[in-house]
Amino acid sequence: MNAEEQTRAVVAEGYGGVDVLREVTVPVPEPGPGQVRIRVEAATVNPVDLATRSGALVEAGLMAARARTGLGWDVAGVVDRIGAGVRAFETGQRVIGLRDLLDVSLGAYAGHLVLDAGAVAPAPPGVDAVAAATLPLNGLTALQALNLLGLSAGDTLLVTGAAGAVGGFAVELAARRGLRVVAQAGATDEEFVRGAGAEWTVDRAAEDLATEVRRLVPGGVDAALDAAGSGVRAHAAVRTGGAHVTVVGGAVPLPLRGIRVHRQWISADGAALAELAALKLTLRVADVLPLERAAEAHRRVAEGGLRGRLVLVPSPGAA
Structure with missing residues (x-):
């Protein structure tokens, strides 16, 4: 050619x-x-x-x-x-x-x-x-966002938009790291997010996301990965001194209560993509x-x- x-x-x-x-x-x-x-x-x-x-x-x-x-x-x-x-x-x-x-x-x-x-x-x-x-865009977005949070096995994570393309990968990757995941998703998606590794679910129609999450995880989750643009609603579910990463457009919440805030900007990474490809993700x-x-x-x-x-x-x- x-x-x-x-x-x-x-x-x-x-x-x-x-x-x-x-x-x-x-x-x-x-x-x-x-x-x-x-x-x-x-x-x-x-x-x-x-x-x-x-x-x-x-x-x-x-x-x-x-x-x-x-x-x-x-x-x-x-x-x-x-x-x-x-x-x-x-x-x-x-x-x-x-x-x-x-x-x-x-x-x-x-x-x-x-x-x-x-x-x-x-x-x-x-x-x-x-x-x-x-896999590439959404898988790398989820992976890079998780890496920004700096969590360890046993830590708790809220994933908003957990049934979406980025959110689904985030739940699956987080669970494989030993994180305890609260997945925000619709009732019809509960089976999927549970299968991906979520320990708890919160209905996306819930009016008070933070209250629902804190009912499941007293004191708040260690971090939130906001794949749905929930903004301050997801931020309020995070414990004092925790972490929050936004992966969609819109304003990044202020770092209230000592919470570390990030916006994840995707970047191509062939080595990380090769690792994802080997994981046999959904x-x-x-x-x-x-x-x-x-x-x-x-x-x-x-x-x-x-x-x-x-x-x-x-x-x-x-x-």
Whole structure:
């Protein structure tokens, strides 16, 4: 394959509703030194893609406005070209990766994607590309957020949005570390969060989250991982001197009562991703759509209520 060959991609031309999404033909990207090119088999649709398309990230000062913006952070596929200096991967190898650069013209919604080798990891063994594509962004977000809290086995943790993509991984990873988890989730999701390792559950409809949590854990939990944007409601459930990490947009609570507060900003980490891939975590797929139905996927994500991620797959022969 040479640089003159073409690949199909879905991008945002301008910012706004799903009408700005365009299916385009672009040159197949070439990897530079330290990079690998992946033939995309699956790309996950995440809320950050909707925020990118709408222009919300431009308004927030997180990226510059551009005429054409690439979409898609998660990728699973096969390495088909290697840049100079890369020794960790070989052509034909199945991999997963994370694009954490916002200001790009081509993302994972494409037939091919180039990533730095440090953002790539071997795919989970025995897992198909569709399921594997759901791991990078949400799994790394949960892992990095947990690491910020500095908890030890036996400590207590509140996870809000525990049935969501980040929250589900957070519950599972926390339980594997020996943490005692209070999971905030809807009644219909209790079986899932219990299966992921939660010791207690709090109904997401509860009006007074802190009171409910403190009823289960007198004095408050050692930390909160806020994957639902609960803000001060989750913060109030934490004991004096505990820790709180926010993984979604919105204001970070003030460090009242000596509570350490953090906002977790995702960063690609191939080594950590390889560790996650080896853990055989629960990977949830809500549905699979062809790449050209990206607009439909964006509408469904915006409607909410999904359990697992929507995954886009390039059509055969699209590259």
